[in-house]
Amino acid sequence: MVREEEDPKHIPMGIAQLASIAINAGHQVQVYDQNAWRKDDAIVKEILISDEWDVVGIGGITTAYASIKKIVKLVSRCCPKTLIALGGGVLTSLPKETMKWLPEVDLGFVGESYKTIVDLLNALDSENPNLENVKGLILRKNDKIIFTPQRELLHNLDELPYPAYDLFPIQEVYFKNSAMMYSEEGMLATRRMDINGSLGCSLVCKFCYHLGIIGDMRYEKNENGEVDRIAFDEEGSFTRNIRFHSTDYIINQAVYLKKKYDVNFIYFLDENFMTMDVYSKRTWLKGICKGWKEAGLVPKKKKDGTWDGVYWSGTSHATLCNPEILKIMAEHGCSHLVYGYEHFDDRILKTIGKGSNRKTNLRSFFWTLKAGIRPIPNQIIGFPTEDFDSLRMQMKAWDDLGIVTKPHFATPYPGSLWFTEYRNEILDQYKGQGKKFGLSDDLEAYVMDLGDASRVSAVISRNFNAVELIGLREMMMHKQYDKIDQYEKEWRQKHGIKPGQPSTLVDEDISKFKKIKISA
Ligand code: B12
Ligand code: SF4
Numbered sequence: 001m002v003r004e005e006e007d008p009k010h011i012p013m014g015i016a017q018l019a020s021i022a023i024n025a026g027h028q029v030q031v032y033d034q035n036a037w038r039k040d041d042a043i044v045k046e047i048l049i050s051d052e053w054d055v056v057g058i059g060g061i062t063t064a065y066a067s068i069k070k071i072v073k074l075v076s077r078c079c080p081k082t083l084i085a086l087g088g089g090v091l092t093s094l095p096k097e098t099m100k101w102l103p104e105v106d107l108g109f110v111g112e113s114y115k116t117i118v119d120l121l122n123a124l125d126s127e128n129p130n131l132e133n134v135k136g137l138i139l140r141k142n143d144k145i146i147f148t149p150q151r152e153l154l155h156n157l158d159e160l161p162y163p164a165y166d167l168f169p170i171q172e173v174y175f176k177n178s179a180m181m182y183s184e185e186g187m188l189a190t191r192r193m194d195i196n197g198s199l200g201c202s203l204v205c206k207f208c209y210h211l212g213i214i215g216d217m218r219y220e221k222n223e224n225g226e227v228d229r230i231a232f233d234e235e236g237s238f239t240r241n242i243r244f245h246s247t248d249y250i251i252n253q254a255v256y257l258k259k260k261y262d263v264n265f266i267y268f269l270d271e272n273f274m275t276m277d278v279y280s281k282r283t284w285l286k287g288i289c290k291g292w293k294e295a296g297l298v299p300k301k302k303k304d305g306t307w308d309g310v311y312w313s314g315t316s317h318a319t320l321c322n323p324e325i326l327k328i329m330a331e332h333g334c335s336h337l338v339y340g341y342e343h344f345d346d347r348i349l350k351t352i353g354k355g356s357n358r359k360t361n362l363r364s365f366f367w368t369l370k371a372g373i374r375p376i377p378n379q380i381i382g383f384p385t386e387d388f389d390s391l392r393m394q395m396k397a398w399d400d401l402g403i404v405t406k407p408h409f410a411t412p413y414p415g416s417l418w419f420t421e422y423r424n425e426i427l428d429q430y431k432g433q434g435k436k437f438g439l440s441d442d443l444e445a446y447v448m449d450l451g452d453a454s455r456v457s458a459v460i461s462r463n464f465n466a467v468e469l470i471g472l473r474e475m476m477m478h479k480q481y482d483k484i485d486q487y488e489k490e491w492r493q494k495h496g497i498k499p500g501q502p503s504t505l506v507d508e509d510i511s512k513f514k515k516i517k518i519s520a
Contacts, residue, residue, distance in 0.1 A: 007177040008036045016163030025118045031167040048078035059088030065447045076104035092212040093415035095138045101444045108138040111212030147227045150219045158249045183336035183374040185311040189265035200242030201272040204353040209415030215241030244276045247287030268314035289332035299333045311335045318356040318364040326371035336374040344397035345390035379407035382461045388488045388503040408453040426458040462506045
């Protein structure tokens with residue numbers, strides 16, 4: 001389940017694509033979207049026993065682990081003869097661990113599964129299935145957990161069929177939750193659907209995880225030459241394979257959604273629209289805009305605030321956008337762009353691999369506004385070297401931009417560089433929790449605890465503990481500079497750091513970063 005505290009807003013793209021691929025390959029597919037329906041166990045049981053399933057495939061990202069664990073147990077009880085397969089970010093980030101934690105799961109799909117799904121289903125239909133020949137799986141063999149050979153990525157995304165949107169409750173759930181509180185048009189959207197135009201991002205943010213679907217994953221062998229570990233991007237070894245659909249594919253898909261579902265808004269799920277535009281030498285987004293116009297999709301507002309045509313939105317990047325492309329996007333119906341600014345302190349930004357700084361963040365915000373697009377800034381606090389000065393830099397920027405925001409807490413999600421770096425510290429913080437909650441181990445307790453980072457889970461800040469981060473965020477949101485100053489004094493006393501010294505326990509050279517005096 002994605003964001004239990006929020007209404008379901010997005011069709012799970014990966015599953016929708018896989019369903020479509022499997023149907024095209026001649027298999028019978030049925031989808032139950034628990035994130036959309038959110039029914040209790042009794043209903044899920046009814047669905048599970050309503051037919052005889054050869055395979056039940058379950059997927060999601062790590063934040064869905066707790067609900068996936070529950071569902072896996074239900075499937076195993078209700079459908080004892082059915083093969084249980086798990087895929088998606090949750091399995092791929094920690095494949096061996098997940099197989100250990102969920103003994104009911106028979107096999108896992110590691111990383112991109114477009115080809116793997118067909119190979120697996122075809123193998124199962126054959127007389128003597130040998131799943132070890134199917135690339136991209138993790139299997140149980142005797143008492144061991146083994147990897148089959150690594151699955152290569154699809155070269156040409158345009159080979160993909162459109163997602164099987166019809167298998168999901170579009171009218172009953174998704175259209176009802178079309179509104180997105182990000183822009184006027186987003187709020188007024190009544191028939192919104194999603195498109196994924198690209199996969200990947202060329203940047204290397206340390207908190208980011210690319211689900212093993214953008215060449216960010218390596219199979220590593222032990223001394224016996226057997227693959228026994230999957231590793232992700234680490235400092236000094238970044239591997240990337242970013243891919244995007246042709247503009248024709250995207251326009252045809254948008255026209256299809258308009259004709260078939262009469263959509264009035266399209267949300268591009270892409271990780272980072274702008275990285276693709278730069279990679280395409282600034283042709284991709286212009287191509288999409290040109291196609292939007294030629295297809296008659298550019299929205300025209302009516303007097304009552306509704307419109308003909310289709311507004312759209314996506315993700316941008318502070319350093320990669322420019323006024324020219326933003327203006328073109330606005331003219332062709334782009335209503336809002338999400339910016340992962342994360343922070344406004346150059347010292348912090350320098351440590352996260354985002355390729356942006358305070359200046360580019362502020363500049364892009366105003367460029368976007370000026371173009372007529374609403375910029376939506378994402379903010380994070382609790383970075384490893386976060387200190388009182390950097391927190392004030394965040395607050396100052398919110399004042400300068402005139403925005404109200406509730407920052408997320410820096411979270412080392414499995415698969416990210418931070419997770420690799422801080423794994424032992426995470427385990428320390430969750431020590432004994434596995435046993436306490438009857439789980440396999442402490443790491444499973446951490447994964448069970450992961451939500452959308454608006455709540456603290458593992459803390460990676462060197463200077464602040466969880467209680468301090470929650471308190472400081474509260475004061476930041478209420479612009480209580482004086483209270484923060486006051487707490488800083490107490491904090492300095494506690495840690496023996498004299499006034500005038502940097503408010504940090506971390507030994508790093510911060511002298512080269514400009515200090516701005518900020519107070520109430
Ligand atoms: C769109 C999106 C969202 C949407 C939700 C979309 C939805 N309902 O599907 C929203 C905005 C709600 C969202 C929220 C969040 N997201 Co998000 N999101 C994405 C994004 C950009 C695209 C997802 C997508 O559709 N990908 C494309 C499809 C094709 O990939 P896919 O679904 O994984 O499927 C492929 C494979 O994984 C596999 N597969 C998947 N499922 C299954 C199932 C089976 C049975 C099989 C066989 C195979 C399989 O096959 C597919 C084809 O290859 C990804 C980044 C990315 N690269 O994907 C981040 C990402 C998934 N999100 C992430 C995060 C951290 C979050 C938030 C926590 C952010 C926050 N701080 O609030 C919240 C989580 C909320 C919560 N409580 O759970 C992380 C996940 C980290 C992790 N360890 O799992 C990602 C990877 C971003 C990142 N770069 O770090 N997100
Ligand atoms: S810019 Fe966004 S998508 Fe790219 S690595 Fe950073 S957080 Fe991930």
